[in-house]
Amino acid sequence: MTGNPYDTAGITLLEFDAGVRARPGMYFRYGQGDPRLPTAVLSAVAGHVLHPVAAVAPAPRPGTSVPSSAPRGSCPPLPRH
Template sequence: MSEVSHGYGSEQIRVLPFDEAVRHRPGMYFGLGPADPRLPTRILVAVLGHALHPAAAVAAPHVPQAHAEVHADLVFVVEDDQVAAGPASGPPAPGYFGSLLGPQRWLAAAAAVLSARTVVQVWRDGVGFRQELTRLRPAHPPQRYTGGTGTGTRLSFTLDPTYFPPGAAIARHIDPQDLHEPACGPLAAHGRPPIRDLRTPPPG
């Protein structure tokens, strides 16, 4: 009598590309599913929180400077003072799918997957590079421009309205403490990174 195997073989295992994995299971990255109207808020909190706690490969030991602006219910910008290492006059090493977002910014990359459009700008000592992404896939190679002094990264996200439930929007109040882990200690040690809401206040 032959044995029947009920196990899984390698032919049954499919490894999803990063962008497909994020869209199928956003909860693995942001803790909420696509049907949850709080997901846009959680994405902003995750990206800004990660900018405040950067990987050592991105930021030398210092108190990171980062802030966010909310321009519309599904549109926000995060800017910080870090940039991944790269040639002195060239862009950082290519990241996901050849984009300017590498593994050191995996949460920003996950946010880009859920965005209809993302604009990435990085600069170091006056030399900047800009790239537009559609769901993390580059629309073009990095384009050089004259950047600001010092180092920095600016990420502009337009979340994909077809992905989120009707009425989903970034919350108008976000507790700064949500940007930090308990191990960070008192919030005062980090300051209060500004989250500016530039939307028109609701009536009443």
């Protein structure tokens, strides 16, 4: 078997905002230069302002994990305050 042609030399690590600027279509359905992009961005921001997330799941404690019997993508329940 020949060597793997993929290595870290071909990977560019971007900060989140640089990634959104480079490929806005992944986040807003419209690419750079599309006249609908500003409206899509403002709609997304307004949607998050008007309908904020009720709670964010806490970060897992070191050394813990979701049990393997749990369905993929499931999280433990949030604590009630």
